[in-house]
Amino acid sequence: MDSRVVLGVILFVICHASLVEGYGSGAPSTSCVTMTPGHLNPNNEPINPSSDPSPYSLAVDKTMVRIGGTVRVTINHVNGVTFRGFLLQARLAADGSSTVPIGTFSTSVENTKTTTCTATDDSVTHENTEIKPEGMAVTWMAPSTEFGDIKFVATVAENHDVFWVGHESSTVSYDPTGQFTCPTWFAPWGRKCYYFQGAHQSLALAEHTCRAVNRDALPVLVESQAEGDFLKGKLKEHDPATHEGFWLRCKDDTTEGQWTCDSSSNYWNSAGDNLGFWDWRNGEPGGDTDENCLVIDFDGKLRSVLCQLLLSFNAAACELTMVTAPTVTPAPTGPSENSTEEPEPTTQSDHTCPTWFEPWDRNCYYFQGAHQSLALAEHTCTAVNMEALPVVVESQAEADFLKDKLNADFNPATHDGFWLRCTDNTTEGKWTCDNSTNYWNSTEDNQGFWDWRNGEPAGDPDKNCLVIDFDGKLRDVPCQLYFSFNAAACEIGSSASWIVPSLSAMMSLLVVVFALYY
Structure with missing residues (x-):
């Protein structure tokens, strides 16, 4: 036979095989956006997707997925119609025009492989033109950062000439709840x-x-x-x-x-x-x-x-x-119920305080320097620990400790003092703390703890709350003092349990805080 005839036959067989198989080793990069194979007929013309109902469908094993979570995706076919080629991606569902695959795939199915469109392993395709197994399933892993609801999209080819584009799975919703523990109230x-x-x-x-x-x-x-x-x-x-x-x-x-x-x-x-x-x-x-x-x-x-x-x-x-809840150390065991000893106040303590609090004598203290009204000072204390309250001075030693904190840790150029949890809103000049008996009054010597600033209290019925200034002087001010340069000094007494509150308890607190503002 003429060698030219032999060569022509060989070339015809090669070309014909190429046209039949198309991209036999997987979808080309040119298919990443449009999901169309780019197959050509013998006249070198593009073959259009089939307009007949597709015998294939996509199934997912989850309706929601978190960051880093996985979804099992299955390509099903009906009536014994097999397939040889495919391209599968995950895309954001919110934007129907999205063409960028997200997440990564892994596959252990024979004759399949992952491929790269815009990022490594963001798509999966065929490795050859062997018939793929019924119910073929691959695994998709969600991104490591926030994303959104997704759909899986696929092109499936029965053979070189017959294929369907635009298969979509049901929507898999993004589950924003993290796989970690948040602190209380978060x-x-x-x-x-x-x-x-x-x-x-x-x-x-x-x-x-x-x-x-x-x-x-x-x-x-x-x-x-x-x-x-x-x-x-x-x-x-x-x-x-x-x-x-x-x-x-x-x-x-x-x-x-x-x-x-x-x-x-x-x-x-x-x-x-x-x-x-x-x-x-x-x-x-x-x-x-x-x-x-x-x-x-x-x-x-x-x-x-x-x-x-x-x-x-x-x-x-x-x-x-990505945080975990702070730990709180339980309160220590107190003195014996029958004990009559009163410990001497010292600047050191043998008990452990909750996170962020420092011990002094039998109490624990937390200091917050942001300018705030009394309402926000109360919120600050209770937000840090449900049992914390603005300070009330119960001894000369405690008064000295608080005055020292003011002068050591705060700047008189930017702050005035600490709020106390005392008020005379019931009877002018009768200062009560925690609804207790008279604690200070305008004519006595304040039990030796603090002195009134010169001219204080002024007897103004609108000034029903109390501030301790840098020099340890008492000053009455409006309780609704929003333009305040006072800070919060919070304390937990020795009888407190020091347990971080439940979310429901915190919600009750916020209702009170909102009422104070509105």
């Missing part, structure tokens, strides 16, 4: 724990609120669209008639229009798209050099505001990242 979402406090407050008080509830907590920072949607949903739990939004921990106080968070690189800027998380309110940012802080409003719009916005209708949203 709720999990994604890889963070969140605490929401609805009292009206400035950014400084929002930061204080977060730190008071947990010393590692900070006002929120949005790091993904999913987290943004979560926070917008939480805002809707508040009343827009009484609240405006949440504070963010971002500022542009260094360079106008360059918003940085946690001293990081530029996070948002006035000309950019806010990384797709939030949009600026119309006309924002206004370029006002005094408005260097950031608020998220109910509609998810960003608004720049004064950092010193004291008359604020914004609330606190606090977050922790």
Whole structure:
């Protein structure tokens, strides 16, 4: 036979085999976005997907998945119709036009393999054109950061010429609850724990609120669209008639229009798209050099505001990242019930206090320097420990200890003193603490613990609360003193159980706190 004829036959067989098998070793990278195989007919023309009803379907073994969780995905076929090729991905369900696969696949099915479209192993495909097994299943692992609801999409090829594009699974919802334990009062979402406090407050008080509830907590920072949607949903739990939004921990106080968070690189800027998380309110940012802080409003719009916005209708949203609940040491066993000995007060103690509290004599103390009203001082104390309250002085030694703390740890240029939990709102000049008998009054010597400042008490019926100044002098002030430079000094007495409160108990406290504000 003529060698040219032999060569022609060989070339025909090779070409024909290639056309029959298509991409026999797996879907090409050109299929990653459109999910179409790119098969050609003998005339070198593209073959269109079949318009007949598909004999294939996708099944998933879960309806919800967390960060790092797994989903088993099965390609089923009916009526004995087999398949030889396929391409399978997971995509965000919220955006029907999303073409970017997320997560990673693993497979132990013979004649299949993982492949890379935009990230390693983000897709799975055939390794050859052998018939794939009935009920073929592969495993998908969710991303390690927040994502969103997903769907699995697939192209399945019966053979080179017959294939179906656009198979979709049912939606697998993103489960934001983390696989870790949050501290008391915090709720999990994604890889963070969140605490929401609805009292009206400035950014400084929002930061204080977060730190008071947990010393590692900070006002929120949005790091993904999913987290943004979560926070917008939480805002809707508040009343827009009484609240405006949440504070963010971002500022542009260094360079106008360059918003940085946690001293990081530029996070948002006035000309950019806010990384797709939030949009600026119309006309924002206004370029006002005094408005260097950031608020998220109910509609998810960003608004720049004064950092010193004291008359604020914004609330606190606090977050922790991958934390575990703090441990609390149980209270020590007290003296014998029949004991008549009274221990001498000392500056040292042989008992262990709860986290963040320091011992003195038989009490435990916590000091918080943020400027606050008495209502917030009470909130601060109870938020840190349900049994803590603003201080009340019960001995000269305790008075000296508190005066020393004021002078050693606080600056008289920025602070006035500590709130006490005493009031004369029942009878002017009769100061009672914890609804006890008369503790101080305006004519006696205050039992030798403290002295009134010159001219105090003034007899003003509107000044029914008490502050201890740096020099140890007593001063009566309005209980609703919002523009306050006083700090919180909290104490737990020797009879307290020092047990971290339940969430239901905390909710009861917040009702009281809200009542004080509204």
